[in-house]
Amino acid sequence: MLFFRSEESIDEWCRSRESPRRPSVRIDQLWQMAVAWYSTRLDPESRRPDAAQIRGIFARIGLKGDFWDPQADAFRAS
Amino acid sequence: MSEWTTDLDIRVKLAVYRGAAERGVLPRAEEVASDVSATVQDVRDSYARLAQRRLLVLEPDGLTIRMAPPFSGVPTDHLVRSGGIAYFANCAWDALGIPVALHRPADVESRCGQSGTPLLLEVGLNGPAPSSWLFHCSVPAAQWWRDIVYT
Numbered sequence: 001m002l003f004f005r006s007e008e009s010i011d012e013w014c015r016s017r018e019s020p021r022r023p024s025v026r027i028d029q030l031w032q033m034a035v036a037w038y039s040t041r042l043d044p045e046s047r048r049p050d051a052a053q054i055r056g057i058f059a060r061i062g063l064k065g066d067f068w069d070p071q072a073d074a075f076r077a078s
Numbered sequence: 079m080s081e082w083t084t085d086l087d088i089r090v091k092l093a094v095y096r097g098a099a100e101r102g103v104l105p106r107a108e109e110v111a112s113d114v115s116a117t118v119q120d121v122r123d124s125y126a127r128l129a130q131r132r133l134l135v136l137e138p139d140g141l142t143i144r145m146a147p148p149f150s151g152v153p154t155d156h157l158v159r160s161g162g163i164a165y166f167a168n169c170a171w172d173a174l175g176i177p178v179a180l181h182r183p184a185d186v187e188s189r190c191g192q193s194g195t196p197l198l199l200e201v202g203l204n205g206p207a208p209s210s211w212l213f214h215c216s217v218p219a220a221q222w223w224r225d226i227v228y229t
Contacts, residue, residue: 002215004190005193019216027209031206038176042095071220072219072220
């Protein structure tokens with residue numbers, strides 16, 4: 001989970017490691033991910049979102065598809 | 079108290095997270111035990127339960143915390159400065175997670191994963207300044223916890 005300065009940098013990184021190119025995420029989307037995961041982390045009863053909540057969070061941010069689904073069969077089986 | 083964990087687990091989790099927030103480093107098990115008036119063995123058992131809940135990632139000794147997301151127990155490429163304290167984040171996502179968890183502005187220092195170009199991102203209470211930088215994760219969500227340190 002890294003920062004990159006451009007789409008081309010991501011392309012180069014994936015190519016050099018023979019790693020699949022995944023969807024890129026904008027910084028404002030990443031902020032929304034951070035808020036969803038961590039805004040109550042220092043509170044007594046906080047916990048990680050469950051699978052359904054995770055799907056909802058990503059959908060609201062605009063991140064859809066099996067890659068962002070924590071229970072996607074396509075990736076759980078591999 | 080909810081059924082998902084014990085009162086001790088809540089106190090241990092708060093001692094870990096608040097210790098990290100106040101000092102920028104994850105506390106040692108002995109310090110946590112003192113904070114919650116428990117034995118180190120009690121803390122070890124609680125750590126194991128919190129790790130099952132994916133609130134902690136432990137080293138093999140079961141007593142050293144590698145991750146209390148978003149805080150890292152080891153130095154990384156993602157440094158967050160806030161309130162005069164320096165924090166290491168586990169990844170780019172967690173680098174933004176630290177100011178969120180602290181509810182404080184912060185400066186995030188990181189680098190491009192490909193070129194090494196430095197990134198300095200000013201983060202306010204409502205988010206970072208506009209930036210053309212991007213985030214990329216090569217591991218699908220369904221596999222994140224197979225090897226969370228690699229992810």
